[in-house]
Amino acid sequence: MSDLIRLSAADLGERLAAGEVSSVEATQAHLDRITAVDGAVHAFLHVDTERALATAADVDRRRAAGEELGPLAGVPIAIKDVLVTEGMPSTAGSRILEGWIPPYDATPVRLVREAGLVPLGKTNMDEFAMGSSTEHSAYGPTHNPWDLERIPGGSGGGSAASVASFEAPLALGSDTGGSIRQPAHVTGTVGVKPTYGAVSRYGSIALASSLDQIGPVTRTVLDAALLHDVIAGHDPHDSTSIPDAWPSMADAVRRADVAGLRIGVVKELDSDGFQAGVRQRFHESLELLERNGAEIVEVSAPHFEYAIAAYYLILPAEASSNLAKFDSVRFGLRVTPDGGGTVEQVMAATREAGFGPEVKRRIILGTYALSAGYYDAYYGSAQKVRTLVQRDFDAAFANVDVLATPTAPTTAFKLGEKLDDPLAMYLNDVATIPANLAGVPGISVPAGLAPEDGLPVGIQFLAPAREDARLYNVGGALERLLLAEWGRPILDGLPDLSTHELLATEEGAV
Amino acid sequence: MSEINAEQVAHLANLARIALTEEEIEHLTAELGQIMQAVEKVSEVATPDVPPTSHPIPMHNVFRDDVVGDNVLTVDQALAGAPESDGSRFVVSAILGEEQ
Numbered sequence: 001m002s003d004l005i006r007l008s009a010a011d012l013g014e015r016l017a018a019g020e021v022s023s024v025e026a027t028q029a030h031l032d033r034i035t036a037v038d039g040a041v042h043a044f045l046h047v048d049t050e051r052a053l054a055t056a057a058d059v060d061r062r063r064a065a066g067e068e069l070g071p072l073a074g075v076p077i078a079i080k081d082v083l084v085t086e087g088m089p090s091t092a093g094s095r096i097l098e099g100w101i102p103p104y105d106a107t108p109v110r111l112v113r114e115a116g117l118v119p120l121g122k123t124n125m126d127e128f129a130m131g132s133s134t135e136h137s138a139y140g141p142t143h144n145p146w147d148l149e150r151i152p153g154g155s156g157g158g159s160a161a162s163v164a165s166f167e168a169p170l171a172l173g174s175d176t177g178g179s180i181r182q183p184a185h186v187t188g189t190v191g192v193k194p195t196y197g198a199v200s201r202y203g204s205i206a207l208a209s210s211l212d213q214i215g216p217v218t219r220t221v222l223d224a225a226l227l228h229d230v231i232a233g234h235d236p237h238d239s240t241s242i243p244d245a246w247p248s249m250a251d252a253v254r255r256a257d258v259a260g261l262r263i264g265v266v267k268e269l270d271s272d273g274f275q276a277g278v279r280q281r282f283h284e285s286l287e288l289l290e291r292n293g294a295e296i297v298e299v300s301a302p303h304f305e306y307a308i309a310a311y312y313l314i315l316p317a318e319a320s321s322n323l324a325k326f327d328s329v330r331f332g333l334r335v336t337p338d339g340g341g342t343v344e345q346v347m348a349a350t351r352e353a354g355f356g357p358e359v360k361r362r363i364i365l366g367t368y369a370l371s372a373g374y375y376d377a378y379y380g381s382a383q384k385v386r387t388l389v390q391r392d393f394d395a396a397f398a399n400v401d402v403l404a405t406p407t408a409p410t411t412a413f414k415l416g417e418k419l420d421d422p423l424a425m426y427l428n429d430v431a432t433i434p435a436n437l438a439g440v441p442g443i444s445v446p447a448g449l450a451p452e453d454g455l456p457v458g459i460q461f462l463a464p465a466r467e468d469a470r471l472y473n474v475g476g477a478l479e480r481l482l483l484a485e486w487g488r489p490i491l492d493g494l495p496d497l498s499t500h501e502l503l504a505t506e507e508g509a510v
Numbered sequence: 511m512s513e514i515n516a517e518q519v520a521h522l523a524n525l526a527r528i529a530l531t532e533e534e535i536e537h538l539t540a541e542l543g544q545i546m547q548a549v550e551k552v553s554e555v556a557t558p559d560v561p562p563t564s565h566p567i568p569m570h571n572v573f574r575d576d577v578v579g580d581n582v583l584t585v586d587q588a589l590a591g592a593p594e595s596d597g598s599r600f601v602v603s604a605i606l607g608e609e610q
Contacts, residue, residue: 103587334593383562439566
């Protein structure tokens with residue numbers, strides 16, 4: 001394996017700036033890695049080799065001409081397929097958008113291009129970001145590089161698996177109920193959901209507009225911060241975009257120090273419902289932070305137990321209206337019934353053929369929750385729970401600087417294990433959903449491997465809205481302390497994927 | 511609250527413009543019943559004194575000047591992904607059926 005692909009984005013950026021390596025070389029190394037292992041991992045739905053190399057060559061030319069470039073210029077990046085990309089297919093993991101090439105870039109994509117990053121391609125995801133395992137992708141699941149028979153998390157399993165398997169140093173994700181943080185947890189990577197409105201949603205194919213947020217997917221906390229600094233900021237194209245100026249997240253990581261930091265442990269999310277090894281690594285991380293000056297306090301968030309119920313009313317309600325745009329007229333698939341039909345019949349046939357089972361399930365659920373006579377009982381009540389969850393956060397943050405929870409209840413489960421049980425699948429997001437309901441930011445940082453199965457475990461930190469820098473402070477500090485204990489990054493323990501690929505080829509699976 | 515039956519699911523599918531098969535309707539009727547039973551939990555704490563929240567970060571009306579922006583698609587760009595167009599417009603299927 002080339003050393004170039006093992007570098008963090010920050011280190012690669014420095015070597016590019018120093019002229020020790022070119023962006024074309026770095027990009028080619030990652031493209032080679034994708035060729036070698038993506039048959040087994042299936043993190044990518046589309047790889048744009050030609051344009052990536054052309055973009056890299058352009059960055060190299062600009063650097064040679066003495067142009068002032070940002071810290072990530074020339075560094076490759078993978079982009080979740082939920083973000084529209086000019087000139088690259090954008091499907092959101094759905095058959096209904098197969099082959100659609102958008103005429104414009106989403107704002108976060110435009111910003112990474114302007115910062116000189118090199119988009120490699122689009123990553124796999126649950127269809128329209130509905131899921132926790134990528135098994136709901138219309139194009140087949142992504143495999144967890146730690147164990148190819150297990151889920152990489154979801155919906156952003158492709159982005160997380162791409163950085164975990166060294167196919168890309170950075171990726172963009174989207175998080176509606178945990179789709180950045182839960183994949184980070186099960187793949188030993190870092191994922192951040194910024195404050196709602198910190199990153200523009202313009203050009204992000206909407207799932208639930210009041211919950212969706214774009215954020216970084218990386219191997220180190222500093223890399224997440226550097227990418228966060230590129231994509232955050234006000235965008236007039238998104239009316240929910242926060243107009244405030246943001247402090248540097250990268251500075252927060254570089255100055256990371258937990259002395260005097262008050263960390264609240266949410267007691268409702270530290271229970272028997274979580275796998276023993278997940279809780280063990282969670283508590284060890286907290287003890288490590290405590291030994292280094294943090295103060296650990298137990299807090300209660302009594303309404304978090306209602307968060308999943310509220311989420312599975314609000315999300316389907318918003319999704320059912322957002323997905324009405326797939327009407328077989330302006331983009332995507334059109335299926336005409338035998339013998340023709342009216343526009344309504346064509347629309348119904350198209351949506352029947354173009355949407356997968358989970359999307360249909362949630363559209364019907366959302367249509368039901370919004371119907372006359374049920375609106376107040378379901379959607380209205382869910383919005384009230386949202387208020388109660390926000391009040392729990394407000395009360396907790398009156399006493400502590402950040403909250404800590406395990407990111408998800410278990411390590412990566414087997415592909416297929418929960419596919420036929422939607423309610424069991426929904427429970428994966430029990431610890432991540434409250435942040436989306438309240439709009440507060442969250443980070444998942446690797447906390448080690450669970451002793452019982454050797455699979456990665458993440459710890460989640462949550463901060464008040466607009467205080468994203470606190471996550472980078474505590475996350476950066478914990479990462480440094482754990483690295484000193486382990487002596488090597490967690491992903492150094494990743495199995496050799498090239499062997500898997502060879503085996504798969506021999507068995508005729510690839 | 512109410513039980514969900516197959517007739518209701520068929521009606522919802524019609525409202526949502528998805529031509530579900532009989533088999534899908536049957537399957538979804540069972541699943542939706544279970545899911546609704548789980549999410550009805552919200553009614554335990556959603557008392558009249560609690561105000562609803564629709565948006566996580568409070569914001570007031572966001573206005574901009576009514577001028578043409580910098581990101582307007584050309585006709586060709588707008589039609590590029592359409593299943594059917596006549597070169598300057600989207601082509602849709604018949605609006606009315608024979609019985610109408």
